[in-house]
Amino acid sequence: MDLIVAGLLLGGLYVTVSIGVSLIFGVMRVINFAHGEFIMLAMYAVYWAHEVAGWDPYLTGLAVVPLAFVVCATVLRPFILWLVRSSVLVQVFATLGLSIALQNVALVLWKGNYRSIRTGYSSTLVDLFGVQVPLTRLVAFVVDTLLVVGLHLFLQRTLFGKAIRATAQNRRTARLMGIDVDRVDVLVFGLGIATAALAGVLLMPIYSVSPGVGFQNALIAFVVVVLGGLGSLPGAVLGGLLIGFVEVMSGYFISPSMKQIVYFAVFILVLVVRPAGLLGQRGSEELGMK
């Protein structure tokens, strides 16, 4: 029972870390290598707001997440539009360039040491089905769930969500139907980055932050989304939970140092057996999703 709860909580975190990658890929067909860096920046924002002004991490989150969205939709707009129109190579290396630059901006400004915050409730435990669970992880899980449900409703029930799905299906046809595809791209990218910021806010009370933390998270996110099926939101949820479970289980039953090996092994296995990912669109990997 302990293991199931732990796996679920960790999996929930991974879902939030990954869902933005999946969303951006699904619509724009861009793998954003800089995704982790946005998580890292949000973590620093929360850290400094707490250290300097004494703000509560979650309250800061209310400001950081919309801010991330606005910054993307305004400052990064030309970058995003250029990215969508570029070749695969350029997309990979431009987002990598962004990743390197952001990572080192953090290094220049805040040095390489690990920083963490302590709040009044850092070590508070909550009883959940007879299992003691840290409050911060529980909060993260609840927010993760809300995020997934919210995104799902947004995509399925609103007109704009419909426009996003249409663009994901076929850009040209979507444009012919009168959808402003550029706007969809910018907003989707902004949304994706906002989920990254949210992940950062949720991670900060639990883990410590350093400039390199973004890339570690990005690696996990890539595994999760490929596992679940690139571009598929339910896939990202399933993949995240699965990786969370696999990590907890192998850490417990085999050895903590082997847990990464195990989930990469699962990852490669899935690629061999079902390259489109568990819930991915079948055959999409063979077309390269042009």
Place this chain on the structure above:
Amino acid sequence: MTPPRAKLVSWGLQAALIAAPLVVGLASNDTFLHDSLTQVLLFAILALSWNILGGFARQVSVGHVAFFGIGAYTSTLLALNFGLSPWIGMFVGGLIAAIAGALLGIVTFRLRGKFFTMATLAFAEVMRILAVDLRGLTKGSEGITIDSTPNLSMFVLGNLRSYVVVGFALMLALYVLSVLLARSKIGLKLLAYREEEEAARALGVRTIRLRLLVMVLSAFCTALGGTFYAQYLLFIDPDSVLGIELSLQMALLSVVGGVGTAIGPILGTYLVVPFGQLLRAHLGSELAGLHLVIYGLGLILVLYKMPNGVWPALEGFLERVSFSGRKPDRGHPGAEKRA
């Protein structure tokens, strides 16, 4: 058709570019210069190796560091445990990397485009984690130090100038290989494959086998670079020879220089690596990381201005220069009509 004059200038430029590090290296006595030249040559070797798969077949791998690490570890461990000379170990490492490349190729044969890219990323991470965890074999993150007594038969050369020569020889060999590959029948098949896979298949090109072949070749060459690195620095650990950053660097150099050309990776290396070294030398001490900020932003700028890389842009420029001032070619259909 490229006009002959432009072609001549282009070949001359390529020859000059290739010979430059050797000439500079032999003419100078500066150890700092030799050190940075060796690094440049090493990266040129890696970029050329990556380009065989990433450029000619347009299969973007971000996991090539796995082959590099296999090369470095194989020759080092063989020398350490069995006293086998790294000159031979180099090729054993190449073979093992080639086998690993073949396995990866077989496993991922259904994956295209970005899916393939992601799979290579995971492959490299698995190799790194294995190197960290298999302490009995690799000494884990502690790393392995190679005996630094100069010994030619054990590929410990002692003076830096010799490393420049060896690095140059490897780079030249890979360049020649790339040119030959591009001009061979396989090169034509690769061209067809990267432009339109379906069409290539329809014309009878066995694309899966073709990709496997290039992957094996590319892995083999990358592993040679791994041994060269290990014998140059005389120390290897999982983070330095299997870190994902190195994978990205190899690919990046080709992308900047021009993927799918033989000289592009070399040019890209000459532009990017010394630039990084200079930035680090001037900014590294004051603000750690600032040089990488500039580096990252510079990369985006180059890609924005020249999405095909610097070399194709340069060649296009040469062509335009040699056309201007001359009458349009007679054989050029429509040339007169337009004029």
